[in-house]
Amino acid sequence: MAKLLDKQRYKCALGAMQTVQAITRAIPVLHSGPGCAQKLSDSTGSSGYFSPNIFPCTSINEKDVVFGGTKKLETTIENALKVIDADLYVVLTGCIPEIVGDDTGEVVSRFEDADKPVIYASTAGFKGNNYIGHEQVIDAIIDQYLEKSEEKEKGLVNIWADVPYQDLFWLGNIRELEKLLAEIGLTPNTIFGYNRGIDQINKIPKAEFNLLVSPWVSVGNMKKMEKKLGLPWLHLPTLPIGAFETSKFLREVGKFAGVNEEKVESVINEHENYYYYLIERYADLFLENRVINKQFSVVADAQYALGITKFLANDLGLVPAKQFIVDDTPKQYREAITEEFKKLNFNLQADVIFETDSYKIHEQIKEHDYHGYPLILGSYYEKELTESLKGNYLNIAWPVQDKVVLDDFYAGYTGGIRLIEDIYTVAVQRFN
């Protein structure tokens, strides 16, 4: 039977134009059909100095399919260099030029001597989704731009997390991770968001190591950097949300970086004191509010499914029902991620299902007995479903239509408090 294509939870690889956009003063140059950027630019927070409406694009048509579009690509890059004042030009290819066989790499190589760096990433939609596209862009920076550095900066750590724009909280999260690292005396380096651009990219090879905070996204990038730039890397699959994971996070980073243990413990102590002060003060709310029932499901990408499941189980003492990972995680990472869901406190384990078909996910949620109102944290697609089950719903994954986030975040101690606020705001609204 034919499958219905509906409720997509991610975009095609060309969606990586948002990864480029997240690097300040970097511009994507699209070698794609007209309209690709338009279709992919629905995320909020994407206007500004460069917005998808002005991304240079070859707008290839039938003629370029028959005769090749490389000439058009060359003039598009040439003119982009003339009229757009950017620090980094990233050529992204769509499906059409890759199907018909345009040699984008060759065209881009003609700009080796340009005043500004021009690189390219192969982001044809049939190669994967925008999580893969994000990796392709970072790979392109490593392969085509970065050089190994003999000079190292003491305490400098590159932080890599999930996909900008696809992750609603990308900006706030990465800033909070930076802050945490700075508190234990390290110097964080990231390339996305305000005031982060080509200078930060140039610093990458000088770091002591790479810190990857993601279940699977960018694992390939880390391996590439290890090989080419000689950068060791620490992989922490769980986005730290709340005290339990964040303290663990700081200890592991501190140990890997060789930070004085006392220093780390004193930072942890200070944060935990405040964190539990807040929890204590609101304990009556948590205890008395029976609306938050015992069980929850997260329907999100691997990052949030794992991070939030750990937080709700470890910090809030809720019981995980089935968890759904919807980012089409590559098969080689699935086993390790499934294992992570078994490492919960109180000997709890969570069932995790890798599924992109909303219908199947919704059927399983409907069938499950949540012992009361379910708590569903997911994309906008779960709203109607949760309403029909009289559950509590929070929109935390793409697509987001129920929440406006400028620089809010769920990472760290503060992030955990924010998530509690959001969940209990939904819960109390039920009766008010």
Next chain:
Amino acid sequence: MSYKIAVASSDGKQIDESFGSAKRFIIYEVVDGKYNFLEERIFQQEKSGKDTESSTEKCATSGSCEIEGSCNNQTAGCGSGAGEGTAKVELISDCRCIVCQKIGFRIQKQLERKAISAFDVSVPVEEALAKIAYYFERMDNHESLRAKRI
């Protein structure tokens, strides 16, 4: 399945004429992916559409009556942006595509209405025909173009 390709070339070897300036089109017929010369179609400058008396009079005074006439007297003439173009489009209306060096936006729109593709390229005629025949063959058989381009 067969279809026709119109080519704007002055010497039959190189695509070197724009749609507007071409005085003739070479028509090739493609049968089962193989192309063969079919015929040549000469574009007849339109006789002033409606031979009114005034234009006949004008003819007597002006030597270039045909050209002027075609512009001034046709109701659907140059003034509306079609004119000569429309007649030229008619000339190749049974073709699947037109290959010429350059083509205007308006004419392209008129061709689009008749589902005729326009390719504005400057390549040898042979190359154009081979590439287009390959492309349409793939399309018609619902085959991917994901193969080495010829």
